[in-house]
Amino acid sequence: MKKLTILPIFAVIPALFCTSCFKTSTKTNAEEYLEILQQCRDHDDFHTELYIFPETIEGTEIKSFIYAERSDLFTGSYLLYIVLEYDETGFTPELERIANVKAHFKAGEEKQPIYYPENDLYLTVKQNTRFEYAVYNEETLQIAYVSNQIFDWEETPVAKEFIIPDLSIPNELDDGENMYNMYYLYDGDVGLYVED
Numbered sequence: 001m002k003k004l005t006i007l008p009i010f011a012v013i014p015a016l017f018c019t020s021c022f023k024t025s026t027k028t029n030a031e032e033y034l035e036i037l038q039q040c041r042d043h044d045d046f047h048t049e050l051y052i053f054p055e056t057i058e059g060t061e062i063k064s065f066i067y068a069e070r071s072d073l074f075t076g077s078y079l080l081y082i083v084l085e086y087d088e089t090g091f092t093p094e095l096e097r098i099a100n101v102k103a104h105f106k107a108g109e110e111k112q113p114i115y116y117p118e119n120d121l122y123l124t125v126k127q128n129t130r131f132e133y134a135v136y137n138e139e140t141l142q143i144a145y146v147s148n149q150i151f152d153w154e155e156t157p158v159a160k161e162f163i164i165p166d167l168s169i170p171n172e173l174d175d176g177e178n179m180y181n182m183y184y185l186y187d188g189d190v191g192l193y194v195e196d
Contacts, residue, residue, distance in 0.1 A: 081145070083145075103182045
């Protein structure tokens with residue numbers, strides 16, 4: 001009799017490890033952007049402060065917007081993606097704002113986005129399966145803001161032109177193993193978070 005009661009328990013365990021069993025929830029209403037941005041910043045499992053994302057989208061044309069999340073077995077998958085088209089007077093100041101964003105740490109250290117002029121891209125996170133960056137197009141005056149934590153790129157609606165290319169982190173900025181995270185300051189294997 002005990003074997004019969006144990007069997008159903010063992011039958012359930014493989015389902016716990018099936019990540020495709022977890023449902024992805026998405027939001028596409030750009031009117032919710034600022035509220036979602038704040039929720040993402042407050043969410044402990046979304047490991048970013050999203051400094052490069054704009055605090056306002058007034059005066060822009062929203063070309064694409066999606067927020068997606070999926071609770072996986074050990075951590076969550078998150079995607080925040082918005083493409084904004086600026087007018088000529090707003091585009092350059094927004095790029096300057098992104099370039100000058102800084103993460104401040106207790107001991108006075110600072111980190112900021114890495115600029116890749118050949119890719120028209122500002123990178124804040126490239127670490128394992130986490131990416132955060134802003135990529136722009138001077139001809140269309142569009143800026144795509146992307147934060148992807150764990151989702152496979154094929155699962156996302158991010159336009160191919162805005163998917164991050166394979167980038168090398170400059171040696172002097174490398175957090176180790178060709179990775180960079182603006183929100184962490186590393187001392188060996190120990191990371192100090194920007195808010196610590």
